[in-house]
Amino acid sequence: MSRYLQSKCIDINSAYCPCILASANHCVFCAQLQGKDICDCNWSGICILYEQKWNARNDLVTAKPQRTEMECSVIDRHFITEKICRIVLDVPRAMAEQLRDPGSFVFLRRNVDPQYYHIPIGIMKVIGDHQIVVVAEAVGIKSLRLVEEDQTVMLRGPYKNGIFGSPWIDKLTNGKVLLIAGGMGQPPALPVAEKLTRNYNKVTAIISAGTTGFIVTQELQDMGVNIVTVDSLRRVGYHHFASLLAETDWDLVVSCGPDAQHSKVIDAMRNIGCDLPMAATNNNVMCCGEGICGSCTKETNQHQQIRTCKVQVDITDLKRE
Amino acid sequence: MASIVVVGGGWAGCAAAVAAANAGAQVMLLERTDLLLGAGLVGGIFRNNGRYTAAEELIVLGGGELIQQMDQTARHQDIEFPGHKHASLYDVVRIEPAVRQLLATKSIDVRLSSSVVDVVMAGKTITAAILADGTVIRGDVFVDTTGTFGPMGNCLKYGNGCAMCILRCPSFGPRVSITSKAGIKEELGTTTDGTIGAMSGSCKLNKDSLSNPLRKQLEEQGVAVIPLPAHLIKKNSLAHKACVQYALEAYAENVILLDTGHVKLMTSYFPVEKLRQVPGLEAARFEDPYAGGVGNSMRYLALAPRDNTLKVQGVDNLYCGGEKTGTIVGHTEAVVTGTLAGHNAVRQKIGLDPLLLPTALAVGDFIAYVGQQMKVPVGRSIRYTFAGASYFARMKELGLYKTEHGEIAERVHAQNMTGIFAARLL
Numbered sequence: 001m002s003r004y005l006q007s008k009c010i011d012i013n014s015a016y017c018p019c020i021l022a023s024a025n026h027c028v029f030c031a032q033l034q035g036k037d038i039c040d041c042n043w044s045g046i047c048i049l050y051e052q053k054w055n056a057r058n059d060l061v062t063a064k065p066q067r068t069e070m071e072c073s074v075i076d077r078h079f080i081t082e083k084i085c086r087i088v089l090d091v092p093r094a095m096a097e098q099l100r101d102p103g104s105f106v107f108l109r110r111n112v113d114p115q116y117y118h119i120p121i122g123i124m125k126v127i128g129d130h131q132i133v134v135v136a137e138a139v140g141i142k143s144l145r146l147v148e149e150d151q152t153v154m155l156r157g158p159y160k161n162g163i164f165g166s167p168w169i170d171k172l173t174n175g176k177v178l179l180i181a182g183g184m185g186q187p188p189a190l191p192v193a194e195k196l197t198r199n200y201n202k203v204t205a206i207i208s209a210g211t212t213g214f215i216v217t218q219e220l221q222d223m224g225v226n227i228v229t230v231d232s233l234r235r236v237g238y239h240h241f242a243s244l245l246a247e248t249d250w251d252l253v254v255s256c257g258p259d260a261q262h263s264k265v266i267d268a269m270r271n272i273g274c275d276l277p278m279a280a281t282n283n284n285v286m287c288c289g290e291g292i293c294g295s296c297t298k299e300t301n302q303h304q305q306i307r308t309c310k311v312q313v314d315i316t317d318l319k320r321e
Numbered sequence: 322m323a324s325i326v327v328v329g330g331g332w333a334g335c336a337a338a339v340a341a342a343n344a345g346a347q348v349m350l351l352e353r354t355d356l357l358l359g360a361g362l363v364g365g366i367f368r369n370n371g372r373y374t375a376a377e378e379l380i381v382l383g384g385g386e387l388i389q390q391m392d393q394t395a396r397h398q399d400i401e402f403p404g405h406k407h408a409s410l411y412d413v414v415r416i417e418p419a420v421r422q423l424l425a426t427k428s429i430d431v432r433l434s435s436s437v438v439d440v441v442m443a444g445k446t447i448t449a450a451i452l453a454d455g456t457v458i459r460g461d462v463f464v465d466t467t468g469t470f471g472p473m474g475n476c477l478k479y480g481n482g483c484a485m486c487i488l489r490c491p492s493f494g495p496r497v498s499i500t501s502k503a504g505i506k507e508e509l510g511t512t513t514d515g516t517i518g519a520m521s522g523s524c525k526l527n528k529d530s531l532s533n534p535l536r537k538q539l540e541e542q543g544v545a546v547i548p549l550p551a552h553l554i555k556k557n558s559l560a561h562k563a564c565v566q567y568a569l570e571a572y573a574e575n576v577i578l579l580d581t582g583h584v585k586l587m588t589s590y591f592p593v594e595k596l597r598q599v600p601g602l603e604a605a606r607f608e609d610p611y612a613g614g615v616g617n618s619m620r621y622l623a624l625a626p627r628d629n630t631l632k633v634q635g636v637d638n639l640y641c642g643g644e645k646t647g648t649i650v651g652h653t654e655a656v657v658t659g660t661l662a663g664h665n666a667v668r669q670k671i672g673l674d675p676l677l678l679p680t681a682l683a684v685g686d687f688i689a690y691v692g693q694q695m696k697v698p699v700g701r702s703i704r705y706t707f708a709g710a711s712y713f714a715r716m717k718e719l720g721l722y723k724t725e726h727g728e729i730a731e732r733v734h735a736q737n738m739t740g741i742f743a744a745r746l747l
Contacts, residue, residue, distance in 0.1 A: 002455050003455060004454060004455020004456075005455075006453075030474065031474075032474045032475075032478060037509070038475060038507075038509070038622055038623065039471075039472045039473075039474040039475045039495055039622075040501070041474070041495070042438065043436075043438075043453070043472075043494040043495050045491070046491075047472075047473045047477070047483070047490075047491070049473075049474040049477055049478070050474065050477055050482070050483065053477055053482075
């Protein structure tokens with residue numbers, strides 16, 4: 001598998017492209033839709049300018065419909081710990097379908113709260129045609145309200161860019177993958193492992209309980225993932241990761257957890273001169289998810305500003321803070 | 322590691338690769354699509370008017386292998402059509418494998434489906450080209466022969482949209498300019514009214530879609546001129562054509578067809594239902610571009626600033642050929658400029674001064690004159706070709722237009738340049 005990851009907008013080729021950024025001449029991808037004279041895009045098989053003009057020519061709205069908000073019933077709400085809450089929601093079938101890929105997430109808020117209470121939450125799994133499972137950690141003003149005992153919540157989605165390097169996860173078959181996940185990194189790790197094992201990859205996972213306890217180990221085991229559980233990544237897990245990393249010819253490394261964990265993983269790889277493709281959860285603060293607000297913008301080592309809610313990027317290319 | 326990396330496998334790129342290989346360098350040729358020759362896959366016309374002189378000069382200069390390849394696959398030689406004398410038409414179906422074979426005999430490392438998307442710079446020097454899949458191709462000297470056509474967003478903005486032409490951008494990715502990726506600001510060609518770009522000047526029809534008598538006439542004579550019904554004549558259609566040598570009234574009043582393997586229709590685009598009102602074309606359909614009823618590709622959207630040795634100004638190790646060198650038209654023009662670019666890339670590699678073609682030769686005057694013209698907006702609103710319009714007029718005026726081989730050989734000899742492109746430098 002190529003080590004190279006093409007930086008591109010995750011929404012290209014979806015029902016949500018061209019988006020409102022394109023109609024405002026701020027497309028993250030198309031040079032012409034940034035107001036430049038001449039084409040200079042990082043080609044992904046589709047011409048966004050074409051789509052945009054074609055829509056306009058046919059008297060359609062210039063930007064395709066944006067994701068709208070919907071009220072969803074809460075089927076189950078279960079506190080795993082005092083602060084960690086597992087919520088099962090009933091969603092329309094079309095929404096559930098679009099949330100199956102690793103890295104999918106939605107914005108949720110209490111139905112009585114204003115829109116700016118939305119928080120982005122990754123999908124842990126889709127059950128059947130209609131149900132999604134998410135895990136929320138009640139730590140801030142928004143998440144504390146979300147876990148309240150309501151019959152419904154407001155949901156906006158689907159969003160896709162929850163994992164940097166997801167093209168690697170999508171492409172790899174018959175490979176060997178080393179996955180590391182701790183605490184709240186476990187829920188997004190589940191769809192990743194599911195996708196990888198479905199494509200005949202052998203996955204070894206180092207899972208740490210963190211503040212949440214082990215919440216995905218049984219399901220990972222059922223998928224055939226080789227699991228190593230540790231109490232603490234800091235004390236044991238990273239050492240274990242480093243020795244496993246050196247032992248085998250891996251094809252892909254996946255880190256699900258906080259940015260500090262990603263940094264440790266990158267350092268461990270650099271220490272032994274290993275330059276594998278690395279997928280990692282996108283932990284950046286997001287408010288709108290549409291590339292508008294700029295709260296998730298990060299700088300790359302090449303001094304490009306990346307709107308991480310939409311743009312796939314090699315995490316090792318992002319400037320460390 | 323190849324010492325010379327040529328990016329873009331059209332006529333200019335093939336010529337650059339052949340010239341660099343003949344000079345003794347290790348050459349890699351990177352082509353975005355799965356076929357060499359680019360727009361040359363749907364062209365075919367050469368040796369018409371001043372192109373005859375240029376072709377003969379190039380042969381005497383020792384850089385004529387590709388011209389001879391065209392000669393060998395010609396379907397028709399020494400034919401005449403409105404405004405054009407002693408033209409040859411190579412077979413667009415047979416030429417590509419023949420050229421590929423020639424490149425193989427020269428041990429040129431041809432990489433197809435290899436789209437260059439970026440370059441790595443060290444100061445003002447290109448150290449490597451990056452392919453779309455991330456592969457890094459290192460080299461000493463680079464040649465940009467990526468052309469100026471398309472991609473589809475440009476054809477949409479400045480033309481009638483993607484007409485699905487031989488460049489096949491949706492399948493192989495867009496044209497990417499190495500010059501631009503090296504940080505050099507490029508110029509845009511315009512039409513005389515200031516509109517950016519110019520539309521490719523001809524289409525290909527499927528030969529089997531012609532009436533039997535018309536097909537027979539074409540195969541025997543190479544050319545057919547069919548007067549257009551009065552209601553289909555549109556005289557103002559000529560101004561936007563890239564191929565100025567065919568922007569003549571005869572081309573607005575007639576349908577002019579040439580047999581190049583396919584049937585070359587000397588019009589930028591022609592709505593199918595109107596085309597089918599022309600006698601003999603009742604069942605006509607397009608071969609290239611597929612939407613030839615709607616439009617054609619847009620050109621001259623990436624002109625590199627260059628000197629007369631074809632070195633790109635502002636980059637230490639980059640040369641350019643073909644349309645990158647100016648608003649030029651034609652295979653012969655591409656082969657001439659490509660040959661000089663490839664040859665000079667090798668000279669730079671071994672520390673020799675680059676070659677300047679003297680203006681006493683048509684090929685030298687062409688490169689110098691076009692270079693001069695590219696510096697001013699009005700110059701960029703004109704297209705240049707040995708085959709017609711203003712540059713052919715200049716050739717005649719300066720006495721550069723000759724068709725006697727002996728006379729041309731003597732002229733090259735007088736410049737002490739006979740066989741210069743064939744000499745091994747390392």
